[in-house]
Amino acid sequence: EVQLLESGGGLVQPGGSLTLSCAASGFTFSNYAMSWVRQTPGKGLEWVSTISGSAGSTYYADSVKGRFTVSRDNSKNTLYLQMNSLRAEDTAEYYCAKDPSYSGSYPTLDYWGQGTLVTVSS
């Protein structure tokens, strides 16, 4: 059974940093691309970033490019999202999601974690 478990969310001040983690199990982690998607009541679902199975390719939404960094440790079956220079508009529920492909070039999200809440506020 595929399981994805996010952690690391919380309250952070504007301009601060936070690192999210996603522990994966139930599949061969290194064979699949992984993505981060966030959700707010006002803006709905927003794709944030995708990383290929080998971590050779990464993709970012323009809204986070230069501030967020996606990475993965295939030896630990864990996906990360390093978030710097956080803004109020980054407040959202963040989900990690598995892609059925290795490359992630055409992101389809076949399994999702339960989400972790990030709140950016002073």
Add this chain to the structure above:
Amino acid sequence: DIQMTQSPSSLSASVGDRVTITCRASQSITRFFNWYQQKPGKAPTLVIYATSNLQSGVPSRFSGSGSGTDFTLTISSLQPEDSATYYCQQSYSTPPTFGQGTKVEIK
């Protein structure tokens, strides 16, 4: 970015009804298109991928069709457990984008 527009934004139907949700892309996305279901307080789950392929474990009353810019999700006989918000998503180009959601309620 490719804009995805769903209609209706919400609907109410009776158990056993046939329900159709539509999604229109702002440009052709061929068949790189998915549907997700989200129940309150839960993460989304994949229902249909590549326009018309049923994700494993999803009941056969769900079906998808379309190509180019216009797509539909059909629930052939609505069940109480289908009460949820449904989102479309294009995977044709980066950034992948989602529709605003359609909330399906049971009368």
